Amino acid sequence: MTLDEILASLFPNGRDVKNQRGVLFGSGTLRSGEQALVIGVSDRTPLGVDEAARLSRYVLSSVESGKGPIVVVVDSDSQRMSKRDELLGLNEYLAHLAKCLLYADLNGRPTIGILYGHTAAGAFLATAMATRVLVGLPGADPVVMDLPSMSKVTKLSIEVLEAKAKSTPVFAPGLQNLSQMGAVHTVWDTSRPLVDQLEAVLRETTDARDRRDELGKQRGGRTKAADIAERVHDLALHTL
Numbered sequence: 001m002t003l004d005e006i007l008a009s010l011f012p013n014g015r016d017v018k019n020q021r022g023v024l025f026g027s028g029t030l031r032s033g034e035q036a037l038v039i040g041v042s043d044r045t046p047l048g049v050d051e052a053a054r055l056s057r058y059v060l061s062s063v064e065s066g067k068g069p070i071v072v073v074v075d076s077d078s079q080r081m082s083k084r085d086e087l088l089g090l091n092e093y094l095a096h097l098a099k100c101l102l103y104a105d106l107n108g109r110p111t112i113g114i115l116y117g118h119t120a121a122g123a124f125l126a127t128a129m130a131t132r133v134l135v136g137l138p139g140a141d142p143v144v145m146d147l148p149s150m151s152k153v154t155k156l157s158i159e160v161l162e163a164k165a166k167s168t169p170v171f172a173p174g175l176q177n178l179s180q181m182g183a184v185h186t187v188w189d190t191s192r193p194l195v196d197q198l199e200a201v202l203r204e205t206t207d208a209r210d211r212r213d214e215l216g217k218q219r220g221g222r223t224k225a226a227d228i229a230e231r232v233h234d235l236a237l238h239t240l
Contacts, residue, residue: 001137001190003042003073006116009194010071011036019043023051024073025058031195037062037109040073040127047123048080052093055127059100062109069110069202072101074128075117094122098130105132105208112201115140115175115184121149133185133205135197136175142184143173169221181222182215 007015011028017038018026022045028036039058041047062070079090105111113131120143128134128142136142145153147161154161165172169180178184185205188197213229216222 001116003075003116006073006114006137006194007038009190010114010198011038012193012195021045022076023054025054028071030068031199034068035066036068037066037070038073039070040114041076041119041123042073042117044075044077044118046077046080047094047126048082048085049088049090049093051080052090052097052126056093056097056100059097059104063104063107067108069112070101070104070131071198072111072113072127072131074113074115074119074124076119076123076127078120078124079122079126091122094126097126101127101130102208110202110205110208112198115142117141119143121145129183132208132210133201134183135201136179136184136187137190138175138187140175141173142175142178144178146173177221179221180216180219182212182217182219185215 007017007028011030013029013031015028015038016026017024017028019042022041022043024038024040024042026038028038030036037058039055041051045051059070079094101111111131113128113134114137115128115134116137118141119128124142124144147158147165150161151158169177175184175187179187185201188194213222213225217226
């Protein structure tokens, strides 16, 4: 589906979404008449300090002035690999954007990420992964870290990582693997109206509690994370 087709299927009652050099912002009308804030990254645009600052401003302004969900639509490159962005503190801008989305979600603006294209690395973490619920559309191509980069960090050969990726989703990119790990809540059916599936997700997820580790355990993609998180939580309670 193209971006226009996705937005039309999400908001058949009307939408006004602008695309300024790959940064999306605007609104869409839900069936209830409520307005959803729509932001995101399109056209495989890299996420730099300028884009992150603009998106953060839209999110924070919406908390002060509006209600309803925030829909984050993503087809990005990775973070912008430039000397300027790095010197300006790109990591802090990306972290700020992620925290703005979390802040909005905790203050009455449920955040729904919709991954319809590519995304990678810091741009992925600061947008789609910072939402309450992340859904994917068929054909989406998320990559937390590609295998060559992972090889440099872990000092393991590409061949070893490729072998591990066949049996362990943590080492493997792609929509199916991230779904098995629980990072992607569900993959939507593009033969059905997306508005129906958006409303279903909003009904199902009524609080901002992160359930990704539980989904990963249920799906066999991350078998230890949920148990470890529960143990840490219990230990923290006992030491207070």
